[in-house]
Amino acid sequence: MRCSPQLLVALTLMLFVSKLNAQGLVATQLEGLVHPDASIRKESRRTLVSAGEIVAGELTEMVKNADLDRAVSAAIVLAEIGTSARETAWNHVLAVLENPESEDWRWSVAAALVDEVNPSWATEANPDKERLQRLFVAGLQHSSPMVQYACVQAVSRLGSEADIDPAPLLALLKTRTGTFTEFNLHPRGDDLVVAFQSPFRDDFVILHALHQVGLDPDELRPLWAERTEDRFRDFVRLAAAESLAGLGDDGRQMAIAPIRKMLEDPFCGVRREAAKLAGNLQTDNQETALSLLAPLRSEDEELRYAAAEALLAMSPVSDSVRSTVKQRLSQAHSLELLRGPVGQATADKINDAIQANP
Numbered sequence: 280m281r282c283s284p285q286l287l288v289a290l291t292l293m294l295f296v297s298k299l300n301a302q303g304l305v306a307t308q309l310e311g312l313v314h315p316d317a318s319i320r321k322e323s324r325r326t327l328v329s330a331g332e333i334v335a336g337e338l339t340e341m342v343k344n345a346d347l348d349r350a351v352s353a354a355i356v357l358a359e360i361g362t363s364a365r366e367t368a369w370n371h372v373l374a375v376l377e378n379p380e381s382e383d384w385r386w387s388v389a390a391a392l393v394d395e396v397n398p399s400w401a402t403e404a405n406p407d408k409e410r411l412q413r414l415f416v417a418g419l420q421h422s423s424p425m426v427q428y429a430c431v432q433a434v435s436r437l438g439s440e441a442d443i444d445p446a447p448l449l450a451l452l453k454t455r456t457g458t459f460t461e462f463n464l465h466p467r468g469d470d471l472v473v474a475f476q477s478p479f480r481d482d483f484v485i486l487h488a489l490h491q492v493g494l495d496p497d498e499l500r501p502l503w504a505e506r507t508e509d510r511f512r513d514f515v516r517l518a519a520a521e522s523l524a525g526l527g528d529d530g531r532q533m534a535i536a537p538i539r540k541m542l543e544d545p546f547c548g549v550r551r552e553a554a555k556l557a558g559n560l561q562t563d564n565q566e567t568a569l570s571l572l573a574p575l576r577s578e579d580e581e582l583r584y585a586a587a588e589a590l591l592a593m594s595p596v597s598d599s600v601r602s603t604v605k606q607r608l609s610q611a612h613s614l615e616l617l618r619g620p621v622g623q624a625t626a627d628k629i630n631d632a633i634q635a636n637p
Contacts, residue, residue, distance in 0.1 A: 312352035390429035424457035439493035507537035558589030
């Protein structure tokens with residue numbers, strides 16, 4: 280009688296895990312996930328991932344009942360095992376999400392595991408979709424930024440086909456006070472990464488979700504545009520302008536004014552990123568083209584390059600702007616303002632583009 284390759288693998292893993300159990304090593308490997316020594320953590324993780332779905336039961340019990348470090352470490356292994364752990368892990372994950380006594384962090388870890396063990400949960404074919412949708416929509420009104428973040432991401436995955444009322448997302452955008460916390464189940468290296476925060480992106484996660492669930496663009500654009508105002512930090516304004524540019528022609532038009540303003544920002548890093556954004560607008564706005572001429576005089580080579588590339592991307596421009604650009608580039612050549620081979624080559628490309636569009 281022949282055994283299929285899959286059966287052989289399964290039998291091998293069963294024997295492997297049985298041997299581990301017989302020697303009392305499964306518990307040792309599970310405990311090794313939080314050992315102070317990074318090499319031991321790495322080896323324990325590798326061993327448990329190799330064992331695969333056969334140890335998924337022990338790992339999901341840790342997610343349900345262990346302390347923070349152990350639960351997150353077990354979730355990281357489950358994420359690496361992936362969909363092969365689904366049959367064992369799925370009901371445990373749902374049990375954590377449906378338990379009102381679950382700690383905020385444990386709920387968030389379980390929510391992060393949803394995509395790992397069942398990537399298709401947001402599709403129509405998934406019998407648990409509506410069950411999860413109710414949990415995630417309700418979670419938008421939770422007080423914990425950990426839970427809020429997981430729910431915003433999940434609602435974004437569900438998209439417009441789920442017919443989700445945008446009102447809770449809009450309310451969260453206005454009332455959110457804490458910084459979103461995300462559990463990273465795919466850490467780099469061997470460090471035990473529990474969670475990280477990114478205060479600059481919180482609004483954008485919500486706005487992206489509003490876009491995904493189908494909020495009317497006429498309502499969405501002003502919310503993006505508001506975040507380009509001076510009261511927001513530099514790179515928040517830049518991210519808002521970039522996002523606006525992705526919301527169609529009207530969004531690009533709304534992004535022009537703040538980008539032009541940021542081209543005059545006192546911080547060179549902001550001017551540099553604004554110049555790059557101007558090139559990505561794919562517009563022939565004449566005032567924006569003229570505002571890119573000043574950065575060609577910058578002492579910062581990256582800013583000069585970004586401005587030159589943006590001008591090149593905006594060709595063709597009107598005769599008057601083309602004439603001004605040619606004059607300014609001529610001055611840049613004579614005054615050596617476009618220093619370096621990269622800047623010089625870009626200036627030559629712009630000249631060629633201008634000549635090609637007389």
